[in-house]
Structures are given as C-alpha cells and as structure tokens.
C-alpha cells in the first residue's frame with residue numbers, strides 16, 4: 001500500500017469534516033432548527049473515510065439512515081449537505097430528501113436509505129450494471145450490523161458472488177441495532193464469518209483505524225476491478241451518540257461508551273501523523289481551523305438559502 005503524505009492529510013481533513021459537521025448537526029437538532037430525525041456518524045469517521053479513499057470519483061456508494069459521513073467522504077460538500085438537512089432548495093435534493101434520503105448521482109452517491117438493508121441490493125445492481133457495461137467501476141454498500149440480518153444482505157451477496165460482481169459490502173458493526181445488542185439477535189460472533197457461506201473473502205478490520213480500513217478496502221477494490229468478485233468487510237466500531245438524536249441513552253453503560261471514546265479514530269490518526277512526521281501539530285491545527293471555517297460557511301449558506309416553493313413539492317417525484 002503506497003499512500004502519499006498528501007493523501008493521508010486529505011483523509012485527516014475528511015474525518016474532521018465529518019466530525020465537525022455531525023457535532024454541529026447535533027447542536028442544531030437540539031435547538032429545534034432541523035426538521036425530521038437525524039442519526040449521527042460520530043465515532044465512525046474512519047470507516048467512511050478509509051473506504052471512500054480507496055474509490056474513484058465515478059465509483060458508487062449506497063448508504064444507510066446514518067449517512068452524512070458516507071456522503072461527505074465520497075466528496076459531498078458541507079454546504080449543500082447542510083442545506084439539505086435544513087430542508088432548503090440549495091440542498092443536494094432540493095430539501096426534499098433530508099437526512100435519510102440524500103443522494104447525488106454525479107458523485108456516485110446512490111442514496112442514503114431509511115430502510116435498514118435497503119442500500120445493499122441497490123449497490124449490487126450498480127455493480128451488475130458496471131460489469132455489464134465493462135466500466136471497471138465498483139460499488140460499495142455501507143450497512144450496519146442490524147442490516148446484516150436482513151434478507152437483502154444474504155440475497156445480494158449470494159448473487160454478487162455467483163456473478164463475480166464488483167461490489168464491496170462494508171458492515172459498520174457498532175454493536176447495536178437501535179437499543180438491541182447484537183448478541184441478542186445473532187449467534188455468529190463475527191459478521192465477516194458469513195462470507196464463508198458465499199465463498200467470498202470476509203475481512204475483519206479495526207473500524208477506528210482509518211489506515212487499516214483503507215488497506216482492506218483497497219484490496220477489495222482491486223479484487224473487484226480485476227473481475228474477481230465481491231468482498232465482505234466488517235469494521236468493528238462504535239457510535240458515540242444514541243441511535244437517533246434526542247433518544248435517551250438507556251441501553252449501554254457509561255463505561256462502555258468511555259472505553260470506545262478512548263479508541264477515538266481522529267486522535268489516533270493525529271498521533272500517527274505527527275509521530276511519523278507526516279504533519280506537524282501546527283499543520284494539523286491549521287487544517288482544523290480551515291474545516292471550522294468551512295463549516296461556519298456551510299451553516300450560513302443553509303440558513304440563508306431559500307425554502308422550496310410549494311408548487312415544487314411534486315416535482316422530481318417518480319413513484
């Protein structure tokens with residue numbers, strides 16, 4: 001794996017963009033500014049960034065109800081994503097998609113999805129399409145540990161394996177589906193072990209280590225582009241906040257949350273970047289400031305953007 005310094009700095013910036021965006025969204029939601037539900041990606045930044053750093057612009061991703069991080073990591077702009085959360089006309093989907101349905105086909109983002117496991121067959125279809133067109137594009141499906149118990153997971157992987165489709169299945173195992181601990185709804189310890197049943201590689205990765213995620217994703221992408229078919233990658237990680245913003249944290253212990261926060265992905269990467277002399281502490285600080293400025297501009301953009309007109313409500317509706 002050859003990763004340039006520049007690429008690692010970009011990965012760091014991308015993780016910070018997600019972190020600051022989500023922190024602010026949490027505050028805005030608490031203030032009652034944002035409509036609808038929001039499910040935050042805080043703590044899982046290394047997964048989206050590690051995987052998307054191994055992709056080309058024209059590759060595809062599908063996302064989950066916890067999708068802001070995937071969208072930003074795939075090249076989404078903070079201002080347009082924030083405007084979408086505000087329900088404004090300048091958002092990625094003219095304010096009609098909101099947090100759980102953000103899509104932008106020009107960036108290969110085939111949509112966040114409020115249906116658990118709903119993005120998995122869509123990515124599989126995108127992989128089939130790429131194979132039929134002979135483009136060498138790959139498709140990534142992000143989903144949770146809960147999503148891996150859905151029929152869509154098993155049907156999709158079975159077909160992708162049978163047809164050698166260029167799809168990478170990325171499970172973000174954060175231990176819980178809403179408030180249900182994974183061990184209550186699954187006997188097999190590692191989701192990656194399910195790959196055996198479909199004769200594809202199943203890889204377990206520390207989901208809080210952005211470089212480890214990148215390495216695993218890069219290998220899966222290369223395999224997919226060579227026409228050798230799909231890979232299942234299980235990233236062990238943790239969501240810092242409750243399932244959705246505003247939900248009481250009643251199902252996990254403070255100790256467990258603290259233990260995972262100590263494995264914080266961004267701080268860990270900062271230590272690596274400075275000890276390996278890829279960047280100085282001052283350089284990282286200036287990146288932090290730039291991201292803060294970008295975020296402030298994004299919030300201002302969203303606040304001052306127009307609402308969609310009433311007569312536009314039924315435009316872009318296809319079903």
Ligand SMILES: Cc1ncc(C[n+]2csc(CCOP(=O)(O)OP(=O)(O)O)c2C)c(N)n1
Pocket residue numbers: 064065066114115116117143144145146147148172174176177178243
């Ligand atoms: C088909 C379906 N069943 C149930 C729900 C309700 N629901 C929303 S999120 C969620 C849990 C998802 O857990 P997981 O897939 O592990 O993702 P995470 O929230 O942990 O990122 C459930 C059950 C839904 N949206 N869709």
